Amino acid sequence: MKKIVTIICLVGIVITSQAQKKNAKLVLEVEGVCKMCKKRIEKAALNTKGVKFANWNVEDHQLTVIIDERKTNKKAVCESVAKVGHDTKEVKATDEAYSNLHACCKYRDIEIKKQHQEKQ
Numbered sequence: 001m002k003k004i005v006t007i008i009c010l011v012g013i014v015i016t017s018q019a020q021k022k023n024a025k026l027v028l029e030v031e032g033v034c035k036m037c038k039k040r041i042e043k044a045a046l047n048t049k050g051v052k053f054a055n056w057n058v059e060d061h062q063l064t065v066i067i068d069e070r071k072t073n074k075k076a077v078c079e080s081v082a083k084v085g086h087d088t089k090e091v092k093a094t095d096e097a098y099s100n101l102h103a104c105c106k107y108r109d110i111e112i113k114k115q116h117q118e119k120q
Contacts (some may be wrong), residue, residue, distance in 0.1 A: 001065060022068050023052070028078060030063045031087040031107045035118040040084050040105075048072055048080040063088075 004078050038056045041063060045054035050071025056063045065077055078091040085097040085105075098108065106112045 003097060010120055013108065022070050024067055024069050026065050026067060026074055026077065028063045028065070028074070028081075029061055029082055029089050032058070032059065032105065033107045034104060037086065037105050037107070040101075041081055044080045044084040044086075045077055048058055048077050053078060055091060 018020040032038065032041055033083075035058065038058055041056040042054045045051050045056075045063060045065050046069075050068040051065055052068060054063065054065040061082070063077075067073070067077065076092060078088040081088055082091040082093040083097055085099075086107075087093050087098075098103045098106075104112065104116075
């Protein structure tokens with residue numbers, strides 16, 4: 001009887017420990033230049049199924065996300081961000097998606113980047 005109770009306890013511990021590893025923190029480099037970009041990038045990330053938290057830093061271009069690994073992965077988040085026009089190291093936005101960005105958000109344009117750097 002003690003062996004059965006011990007086995008049941010061990011199985012319970014294993015199941016509990018595996019369930020706790022569902023969340024993961026990812027840091028992705030995402031191109032953008034302003035607060036409009038920030039809003040768009042974070043919204044795209046949060047609209048990805050399984051993303052629980054998203055914060056993009058305008059200065060260092062780092063997108064920090066917390067995901068449920070059972071529902072999504074890094075590639076899916078990168079694809080969502082690219083669909084709204086922002087490049088990541090893993091997935092580049094299509095020319096069509098990039099062209100839909102507001103004129104001040106054209107991060108591939110060197111002059112636009114300079115203008116935003118001067119404001120900071």
